[in-house]
Amino acid sequence: MTTATLDRPAAGAGARAATGSVVTGIGVTAPNGLGTEAWWAATLRGTGGIRPLTRFDASRYPVRLAGEVPGFVDTDHLPSRLLPQTDRVTRLSLAAAKEALDDCGTGPDALPDYGAGVVTASSAGGFEFGQRELQALWSKGGQHVSAYQSFAWFYAVNTGQISIRHQLRGSSGVVVTEQAGGLDAIAHARRQIRKGATLMVTGGVDSALCPWGWAAHLAAGELSETTDPARAYLPFDAAANGHVVGEGGALFVLENATAAHDRGADVYGAFTGYAATFDGPGTPRLGDAARLALTDAGLNPGDIDVVFADAAADRAADRAEAAALAALFGPRGVPVTAPKSMTGRLLAGGASLDVAAALLSLRDQVIPPTTGTTTPAADCPVDLVTTPRDTTVRHALVLARGRGGFNSAAVLSAL
Incomplete structure (x- = not known):
């Protein structure tokens, strides 16, 4: 990461940034790259991640393309004890959060108690986990439903699992505003920093690429039925006929600018x-x-x-x-x-x-x-x-x- 300093003279927005909230860490899980630098290099090359679905058999559906995060091996990112209690979306979130925290160069031991929290956005929660357990309920009975269903499907589960894994015991929360949620979560984290928090993990990651989720996507009537990945999603084009659904997102470390400066942090921007x-x-x-x-x-x-x-x-x-x-x-x-x-x-x-x-x-x-x-x-x-x-x-x-x-x-x- 290229270093930017926080003490250069500035006015207007720059002056606000010097006393406001700055981003010191980024973690990415995206359909065209796992990890921030891999995704960014692919993006600058124009390399797409839209391809035929592989997470389930979509051959009988009218839409069969999606953006799936490639090369994500669960056991590379999570301890085995977490696998039975987490959905795909939570695993992606935990990977992104770890990358962001590693990138920012600090950890919970360097922070005051209750000085760091988590605010994430979610639209679907643990949809795939929920589908699996509901299938077990309907086909086998309640005794076959995992106890982890009580929270693994929930919109706030990513916030909870990140805070537990990284001992972030400060003010935390979740927002649900669909596509707008990624911005709303960061804004809520900024409010917590203004109230006195030192550091917040924030952003949004989503994944609902399962039959239950796919039925919900299709019901909205907004998906492109084009089968060519290069022509399926054409924003601002006269031939635009709907979008493609993907999974993944980005999480950030948002810090109080003064605290980031005092510890000599590298900064991406404000x-x-x-x-x-x-x-x-x-x-x-x-x-x-x-x-x-x-x-x-x-x-x-x-x-x-x-x-x-x-x-x-x-x-x-x-x-x-x-x-x-x-x-x-x-x-x-x-x-x-x-x-x-x-x-x-x-x-x-x-x-x-x-x-x-x-x-x-x-x-x-x-x-x-x-x-x-x-x-x-x-x-x-x-x-x-x-x-x-x-x-x-x-x-x-x-x-x-x-x-x-x-x-x-x-x-x-x-x-």
Whole structure:
């Protein structure tokens, strides 16, 4: 990780960052790379992770593509005692949390008691675990249901298992706002730091690639039925016809900036702005969330160097997002990218993975590409980045929309 210092003179958003919350660790489990640097290298190459499902036989379903995390061997990441009590999503979360904590260079022994906590986002909980135990209940009887079903399916289980494994006994929680959850969790962690916490593990990881989860995904009617992985998920494209589901996400170590400086921590960037809105009847409010996040960061639209789009790959939703961006920045007024085109939409993990991409863009001064889409539709006037773009990146805006009307926006800033 490249070192950034916290003591350079700054004003505006930089001054806020110096006294606010900074990211000192990143952990990634993604369909196109396991581990932060492997995923980032694949993303810059434009290497996708969307492929035919292997976690179950999907041959009889109308949709058979997904973004699965490759090469994840459970026993490489978890002790054997945890295997019977954890779902796939919790195992991915524990791996990401360990990488983030190892990356940040500190541990619970160096922190005050109750000074570190966990806030994660989840959309599905331990869906695969829940399916298996419900099958046992219906086919064999209650005596065959695991006692671990009492918590392994639950939305908060990732937070609990991370806090137990790493002795993080501070204020903790979970948020459930679907795709927006990854940003909402980080914002909640920032609130805990403002209240006095020293360090928070935060972000989102999701996985529901099992028949029960697949039935829920299909019921929403938003999945692409295209069988070509390279053409199945086309955000802002005239041929967009739905998205692809994936699993994984990213977790972070968010620290009080002063505490991070005092221990000489390396820093990826600062979480300088955030806002959330809720759509009214026929009134999308993603643009309002973006404007409010900029205000929270003390920035103007011209200060933003890149937008990581929600990128629904639904024609109406893409038009609405493009219109919101045009209203704020002007038509094609800011580079826009959607690296999730390589992974699929990861539920609560998607926005978190975009935050990781934004932070590494700040570090490496490059905007990662959107794949699949080569030319945006005429009614989506965005400057879509389709090959890696070397450029100055000081402030990045990340957008996310959750099913049901949730909108969230976050600003990440270099120091």
